Amino acid sequence: MNMPHNAFKAALTAKHTQYGIWAGFTSGYAAEIVAGTGYDWMLIDGEHAPNSVPSVLNQLQAVAPYATAPVVRAVTGDANLIKQLLDVGAQTLMIPMVETAEQAQALVRAMRYPPHGIRGVGGGLTRATRWDGVANYLTTAHQELCLIVQVESRTGVENVEAIAAVEGVDAVFIGPADLSIGLGHAGNPGHPEVQARIQYAVNATLAAGKACGILAPNEEDARRYQGWGCQFIAVAIDISLLRQSAIATLARYREPAAVQAPSRTY
Numbered sequence: 156m157n158m159p160h161n162a163f164k165a166a167l168t169a170k171h172t173q174y175g176i177w178a179g180f181t182s183g184y185a186a187e188i189v190a191g192t193g194y195d196w197m198l199i200d201g202e203h204a205p206n207s208v209p210s211v212l213n214q215l216q217a218v219a220p221y222a223t224a225p226v227v228r229a230v231t232g233d234a235n236l237i238k239q240l241l242d243v244g245a246q247t248l249m250i251p252m253v254e255t256a257e258q259a260q261a262l263v264r265a266m267r268y269p270p271h272g273i274r275g276v277g278g279g280l281t282r283a284t285r286w287d288g289v290a291n292y293l294t295t296a297h298q299e300l301c302l303i304v305q306v307e308s309r310t311g312v313e314n315v316e317a318i319a320a321v322e323g324v325d326a327v328f329i330g331p332a333d334l335s336i337g338l339g340h341a342g343n344p345g346h347p348e349v350q351a352r353i354q355y356a357v358n359a360t361l362a363a364g365k366a367c368g369i370l371a372p373n374e375e376d377a378r379r380y381q382g383w384g385c386q387f388i389a390v391a392i393d394i395s396l397l398r399q400s401a402i403a404t405l406a407r408y409r410e411p412a413a414v415q416a417p418s419r420t421y
């Protein structure tokens with residue numbers, strides 16, 4: 156059996172933007188609905204959605220038949236958690252709040268087998284190897300694995316050149332919500348200081364020859380970041396889409412005062 160192809164990693168060098176959607180429902184059923192809608196990639200969020208390794212596995216299995224590539228965000232860069240997520244078959248990992256090149260190097264090592272890293276061998280127990288069905292998994296796995304580090308703090312942006320330059324880091328993903336609150340502009344990623352740092356981080360990442368991504372559910376933001384050179388942009392969050400649509404539908408029938416105004420992080 157051949158190694159499953161990582162369509163997300165392959166597309167990072169494509170000329171056209173990869174549009175993604177945040178998947179926060181933690182269920183295979185909901186993830187499959189999202190995967191059937193045609194986005195290039197979807198983010199299974201293990202940081203802020205209440206996911207576990209088994210629930211991530213369930214979603215990876217549910218979306219496997221679809222063209223939408225799953226990206227899994229871990230809650231931390233812990234090497235043991237990374238090992239488990241890779242073993243259940245995640246091929247692209249996003250790790251939040253990376254602030255130094257040393258942290259990025261440790262993440263690369265967590266994703267690679269010795270002598271290049273510290274990943275333990277799960278072998279025939281793991282979905283990643285298709286229970287030992289994939290030939291030469293131990294020596295070729297790294298070719299289809301993809302590491303995205305999140306830069307989303309003042310310190311992270313200060314160190315972004317060094318972070319992006321780390322061999323084995325495939326992409327940098329900017330977190331506008333955390334960056335804005337960290338800079339003292341809670342809920343205001345559009346603040347000029349935040350925007351200046353985002354643009355700086357995008358430029359530095361591209362200059363290092365790495366791909367840059369960002370979350371931008373607001374269309375104007377998404378198009379601006381696209382213009383700055385971001386190659387993969389999450390333009391929607393499934394939970395927000397449901398809530399906004401539910402509110403808008405009810406608003407067509409109820410008095411405006413009786414309908415909740417949606418509040419936004421972005």
Ligand SMILES: O=C(O)C(=O)C[C@H](O)[C@@H](O)CO
Pocket residue numbers: 203305307329330331332333334370392420
């Ligand atoms: O800082 C950000 O922006 C992110 O990292 C994304 C948020 O965590 C996202 O979950 C908000 O919905």
